[in-house]
Amino acid sequence: MKLIKKFATIDIGSNAIRLLISNIYKKDLKLFTTKNSLIRVPVRLGQDAFKNGKISKINITRLIDTMKSFQLLMKIHDVEKYLAYGTSALRSSSNSEHIIKEISKKSGINVEIISGSKEAKIITNNNEFLIAKKTYCFLDVGGGSTELILFKNNKLFASKSFKIGGVRIINDLVNSSAWDKLELWISENLKIHKNIKLVGLGGNINKIFKISGNNIGSPLKKTLLDITIDNLVQMSDFDKIIKLKLNPDRVDVIVPAGKIYQFVMNKLNSKEILVPKIGLADGMVFELLKKL
Numbered sequence: 001m002k003l004i005k006k007f008a009t010i011d012i013g014s015n016a017i018r019l020l021i022s023n024i025y026k027k028d029l030k031l032f033t034t035k036n037s038l039i040r041v042p043v044r045l046g047q048d049a050f051k052n053g054k055i056s057k058i059n060i061t062r063l064i065d066t067m068k069s070f071q072l073l074m075k076i077h078d079v080e081k082y083l084a085y086g087t088s089a090l091r092s093s094s095n096s097e098h099i100i101k102e103i104s105k106k107s108g109i110n111v112e113i114i115s116g117s118k119e120a121k122i123i124t125n126n127n128e129f130l131i132a133k134k135t136y137c138f139l140d141v142g143g144g145s146t147e148l149i150l151f152k153n154n155k156l157f158a159s160k161s162f163k164i165g166g167v168r169i170i171n172d173l174v175n176s177s178a179w180d181k182l183e184l185w186i187s188e189n190l191k192i193h194k195n196i197k198l199v200g201l202g203g204n205i206n207k208i209f210k211i212s213g214n215n216i217g218s219p220l221k222k223t224l225l226d227i228t229i230d231n232l233v234q235m236s237d238f239d240k241i242i243k244l245k246l247n248p249d250r251v252d253v254i255v256p257a258g259k260i261y262q263f264v265m266n267k268l269n270s271k272e273i274l275v276p277k278i279g280l281a282d283g284m285v286f287e288l289l290k291k292l
Helices: 045-052 057-076 096-107 116-123 166-170 176-189 203-212 222-234 237-242 254-268 280-290
Strands: 002-012 017-027 030-041 081-086 135-141 146-152 155-162 196-201
Touching: 002 057, 002 280, 017 057, 017 280, 030 057, 030 280, 045 057, 045 166, 057 096, 081 280, 116 135, 116 146, 116 155, 116 280, 135 254, 146 176, 155 176, 166 254, 176 254, 196 203, 196 254, 203 222, 203 254, 222 254
Parallel strands: 002 081, 135 196
Antiparallel strands: 002 017, 017 030, 135 146, 146 155
16 A cells, blocks of 8 residues: 555635645555544634624634644645635625635635535545445534435435534524424425435534433444533533533533434434534545546
8 A cells, every 4th residue: 555645635614624635545546535634613604704793803813723724734744635615604694705715815725615505525435335225324413514415326316415513503593484494395305215224424413412421333323422512411511511521612512413413313313423523624625636
């Protein structure tokens, strides 16, 4: 096996910005990837975008500074190729075009703002779930949106992005109509299929999984998910930060995000959820591999 390249993928989300640097190996004409490093910067772009319709000057500066630091990190790592995608917060901002121009001008990084449907498709770029005769529903909960993606027999059957997310909920920006639309889509597109394996994606479900004490590699039971979220509701912010070691920007969104997973599981009567710890940045690596 030979290390041939390093790739970088940047996910500009609603609650945080992530840089994933991956090692690309080659053996017997096949390509393999491993994670080299993951950097997460808590810039809550969604706080501005969802409440005010545009991102504030303060957060634009923080975003640009983050991207400049990412550019230096990519240089130090000798990264050969990169992708940078903006999601729900930038999609919702009236000044997003100005922002991506400033990012390009000051950091040299070109950012593409992607649609919810493209985001959903990229998230599922993982060979682990390309199994014939199995039906998977990927549930990705972010700060600004929730994506549901149905795969059956290696084929994309249906996908939908909803404006429901942790940051939107804590700002009281998700009304009953949004929940009704989510429930209706689940009823019309998911309940007609049997033996759906639910796959949870996103930083919050990863944290909930870890806090629950569930065995790594084993599905998270709905009963344990409920207990864990109930315990989080009872805990003070101090205990969440000090005892559970949650980042401050995670403290207020983890329960609202958890309730989205509960909502979908309840509507599907799901008894368990797989938590493989993959996300948009991981799927973006496969986008780069396709271009080799």
